[in-house]
Amino acid sequence: MNAGDDVRREVAEWWATSVSRIEPGVIELRGRPIQDLLGAASITDVIWLLLRGERPSERQAALLDAALVASADHGPHAPSIAIARMSATCGVGLNNAIANGVNVMGDVHGGAGQQCLEMYTEIRDLARDGAGVAEATRSTIARWRERSRYLPGFGHRFHPRDPRRDPLVGLVERAVADGVVDGEFLAAGLAVEAAIAPVPMNVDGATAIIYGELGFPAPLARGLFVLGRSVGILAHAWEETQGGRRIKGPIPPSITPAYHPA
């Protein structure tokens, strides 16, 4: 090996990855040739594979699908959707409109699931260490409430009771009964809900249970929410382009925003 190889290797290592191997004529995802995946794996399987290095079982993939489906759309009220629709009327590509929607799924708009999973994980860890779920939940809630009056994943400013809560919790309950998952995150979620009744669990609280049960770390709760919501963003942005409106503002042109001198 000569000096050129050394530099070449240094540069190649700067971009090293375990996710995929791409050589002329070769595409491998986590060591699987792409040929073996096409027709044999769903995109949900590949989400799991690329993030974790292995294929999910059918039941694991079904739980992941449910969480993704639950996140897919929440109508034009959601900034992620409204922004994409407005963007699509400004003469940019559909990809740019989607990017703008994804870009606002930040700590406040997209982060509740991540924070909720962190909270559940704290409860799970304390419970495992011998505190018991009830006490672990009590002390964890107290700690989180020092930071904020609201607990991530519970209550909803729009839905009195989030219609996604029951079906998602039901799916996890069946998965626990069938030994697909352990149920520790389900226990944590239900314990929080009981402790702060009558404030019910919302979609973030329910999908955080699924992500926790499936073994995803908390930051991926946001990453997976992005994947799910991108579907709704695309659908709404596409619908907007079909209408042909140009430079869509947030309110009808007949109404002028108020001006208040400072």
Added chain:
Amino acid sequence: MNAGDDVRREVAEWWATSVSRIEPGVIELRGRPIQDLLGAASITDVIWLLLRGERPSERQAALLDAALVASADHGPHAPSIAIARMSATCGVGLNNAIANGVNVMGDVHGGAGQQCLEMYTEIRDLARDGAGVAEATRSTIARWRERSRYLPGFGHRFHPRDPRRDPLVGLVERAVADGVVDGEFLAAGLAVEAAIAPVPMNVDGATAIIYGELGFPAPLARGLFVLGRSVGILAHAWEETQGGRRIKGPIPPSITPAYHPA
């Protein structure tokens, strides 16, 4: 109805949609209550549903899955991936890193599938109008070559033969044999490939066949590519965050970009 209702309706109509209905306690996607979808529909089903208003058959969903999987990842060579990795080291959210990757899937990086589907559609339309596939292909290629030496969806700067071509074409052939799809776009794609041999079809040419056979309009070839590639973008961005590097530049710090006075 009073004047307040009129204004209210004008504002509500400014954001009207057929994609989803969201009311307190209600989430419906294309008229389906979300409760009926959770546990019963994969995210692939919901992609189809939100874009088209109906559920796909199992075979249709499988074809869509194959196209999405084919698009999921192409390694750190791809700007969409490299940019997301660099972004993830700059102190922004995972969603911001994904957005940056999606944002570059423009006419050149993400548009070949869309353009290829437009080309196939022209061939299909001419063939239907009586020209026959061979003549329709010949004249369409000639027309496209006036604009550019390269035909979208054919040839690859990296792969001598794209490893995704054969499995994807094989899936469509089986779907045609089983009456799942008509085969007109497959015929168009194979006719182009034959006409410009030995330049082979690439992943954009093969997925454009699938999107065409499934009835998606050309702009959605880009939209769906975005959904598929977002999976790889997330996986690579997440991997980069695990490494802990900060403010990752494109090349190792030991090498300084060249400066050439103008």
Added chain:
Amino acid sequence: MNAGDDVRREVAEWWATSVSRIEPGVIELRGRPIQDLLGAASITDVIWLLLRGERPSERQAALLDAALVASADHGPHAPSIAIARMSATCGVGLNNAIANGVNVMGDVHGGAGQQCLEMYTEIRDLARDGAGVAEATRSTIARWRERSRYLPGFGHRFHPRDPRRDPLVGLVERAVADGVVDGEFLAAGLAVEAAIAPVPMNVDGATAIIYGELGFPAPLARGLFVLGRSVGILAHAWEETQGGRRIKGPIPPSITPAYHPA
């Protein structure tokens, strides 16, 4: 020179630039040490320097300033502003909110100045080639109208007469009188306005005159518009963060977007 140096050079050349030279302890912008610019150059001077390699005269910089100021803000009606305000409420950085606003300044929202400058350039070129301004304008307008009923840079959906037109045209007229610029683009702009009266020139038509007179190529009309508008985007996004609202949708929560089954 050994093989390692060859590879190192290849990598350094991949990122070669004439814009700036950065070495340990050294920052040069277009060959000027940063120390010589700090306190001696305005940001407007540096815009010119980085894009063109030289410093502007005071009068040139003043014209550029006027064009930038004209673009700075157009209120929350503008998607670039509204989107940034909504983004700023979602738990992302101020930079992410600005990026979202900039991202929608596409062909339709940000491209009119660029297109108008292309149109003026065609008129200028034809006039120089001997057609005379009047005939060059007539034939150019006819050609552009084949593509679209509207001419870029003329008419405004909101302002009957754009209040920026007169001051900007006046500044160019004085600059022509003083020999600062040639006046060919001013002549083109006024000729178009006369030909399509009573539709008046708008801000894009007036700033395109300035950019043309100053020698900027058409795509930079959009680039410079982005720099100017970023100022307004920042101000509005910052104001929104001061209000403390979270997850701001496009319309008040009391109004629900209309749902129309397809």
Added chain:
Amino acid sequence: MNAGDDVRREVAEWWATSVSRIEPGVIELRGRPIQDLLGAASITDVIWLLLRGERPSERQAALLDAALVASADHGPHAPSIAIARMSATCGVGLNNAIANGVNVMGDVHGGAGQQCLEMYTEIRDLARDGAGVAEATRSTIARWRERSRYLPGFGHRFHPRDPRRDPLVGLVERAVADGVVDGEFLAAGLAVEAAIAPVPMNVDGATAIIYGELGFPAPLARGLFVLGRSVGILAHAWEETQGGRRIKGPIPPSITPAYHPA
């Protein structure tokens, strides 16, 4: 006033602003008709005006200009620049390329100035409360070091001594001598530098002094950095488009990123 006016007002208030007033034929920035600003105000003046509601003095504007110029460019090493260059080769608009660069100026890449200004502000407040600058600096440094070994605004991974430090500090010193600014933030910055010698102040530490002296709150240190750096991002993205390369990856195609199975 009827019910329609009530709804209309509610919607108008949802988008209320103190920044600008836009009515048909009227554009006012912070109460100034745009006509009065064109030709009379630089873009730097308008940055100040839109953020603060008043015009700066000439000396204040000159200090702001110096901070903006200092931030304008740091070569292709910087992710904000490299990402914009790669983006510009993917078939997206110049505005999309700029947006991608701005989008990565997050807590790590763009946040040091903001954090440094927070640190200075704490020192200033403690010193004002009677602690004296030396003791205020000592205790503030100690508190910040509990969070991180590095102090924002000091030291540079690339420059042994940042060439922007001396000119910027010198400008502030002259402004203090002339009574343009108070000097409290200068005192804080120099005190930190003395306390942690030989680690020198970098550009973020020096511009944070300027922003603090001029009365900008800490989050605007990032916002203003974005405005300054956008200039360099535009220049580099524009240069890249002139080269005509398509789908530029981070390293030359001759080098393939390393693959390491997990």
